[in-house]
Amino acid sequence: MARFASSTRDIPATSVVPRHVAIIMDGNGRWARKRLLPRFAGHRRGVETVRATVRACLERGIEYLTLFAFSSENWRRPEEEVSLLMQLFVRALREEVTKLDRNGVRLRVIGDLSRFEPDLRALIDVSEQRTATNTRLVLTVAANYGGRWDILQAVNRLLTSEPERRGELTESDLAPHLAMHYAPEPDLFIRTGGEQRISNFLLWQLAYSEIYFTDVLWPEFDSKAFDAALQSYQQRERRFGRTSEQVTATSPVASPPTGTRLDA
Ligand code: IPE
Ligand code: IPE
Ligand code: MG
Numbered sequence: 001m002a003r004f005a006s007s008t009r010d011i012p013a014t015s016v017v018p019r020h021v022a023i024i025m026d027g028n029g030r031w032a033r034k035r036l037l038p039r040f041a042g043h044r045r046g047v048e049t050v051r052a053t054v055r056a057c058l059e060r061g062i063e064y065l066t067l068f069a070f071s072s073e074n075w076r077r078p079e080e081e082v083s084l085l086m087q088l089f090v091r092a093l094r095e096e097v098t099k100l101d102r103n104g105v106r107l108r109v110i111g112d113l114s115r116f117e118p119d120l121r122a123l124i125d126v127s128e129q130r131t132a133t134n135t136r137l138v139l140t141v142a143a144n145y146g147g148r149w150d151i152l153q154a155v156n157r158l159l160t161s162e163p164e165r166r167g168e169l170t171e172s173d174l175a176p177h178l179a180m181h182y183a184p185e186p187d188l189f190i191r192t193g194g195e196q197r198i199s200n201f202l203l204w205q206l207a208y209s210e211i212y213f214t215d216v217l218w219p220e221f222d223s224k225a226f227d228a229a230l231q232s233y234q235q236r237e238r239r240f241g242r243t244s245e246q247v248t249a250t251s252p253v254a255s256p257p258t259g260t261r262l263d264a
Helices: 028-034 039-060 079-102 118-130 147-161 171-177 223-234 244-250
Strands: 020-024 064-071 105-110 137-145 188-191 210-213
Touching (some): 028 039, 039 064, 039 137, 039 223, 079 105, 105 118, 137 147, 147 171, 188 223, 210 223
Parallel strands (some): 020 064, 020 188, 064 137
16 A cells, blocks of 8 residues: 655655645535526536546646545535435536546545445446546545544544554554545645635645635636646645745755646
8 A cells, every 4th residue: 555645744745736636616506596597507517617627637747636526514405406416426427437537537436435325336336446547647536525534434444453552553553544545645725615614624634735715616616716726836835844944955946747737
């Protein structure tokens, strides 16, 4: 299993282009309401933004894109909206997986999938398997995901596999059991739609991510808006607890990976 630098135990290497971008795609409902359309029209339009964002990540050499599609608290929404969201998820999986595969994208779904219909679970399984050998971009969709659920399931799995180590566990024992054990921690976290909260997304993994909030609603989050977030990221000094002087003294000037376009 790959081991990635932990932002609290190591000083992770950083680069101009974030390796991992995690996004809370918020504002679909408000986008629709502004146009006097049903909320669902906003979700449908949101799928198009997902498509465009995947393309933008491929063009910019971003290696991991993680999207919050449905939170463990979104079951509290009206039954009709939940059911329409599930249908949209199924349709998007059916329609997009061939194109993702052709573009070298590996799809992974994280979250408590036990609450989904068997058909949807089977479709997720097939889509993940079909793209399993792709390496250009790892696209993770968080569905029925909650950061607290993630930490608890990791603790339970760890204690089941190594019960004798109770009381002496470290951060690196737990990390391999978290839902995103296969990716480095997000460098950049974006939330669209104007709210400034984490809403139970990747609680553990966001420890040292750079946070970017924008008022742009998800259906309107185009490549220009995405580049504004990437530019803001490039201006951050990632100190990981150190002083600014230490950072300047130790870090070489990071260059973007080859083949990466950096126009804003
Ligand atoms: C985000 O958009 C999509 C999901 C949570 C599934 P919202 O549906 O939350 O849109 P707003 O926040 O009501 O505008
Ligand atoms: C967060 O958005 C979850 C997703 C985007 C899937 P919400 O719209 O559900 O978040 P809150 O309820 O406003 O915090
Ligand atoms: Mg919302």
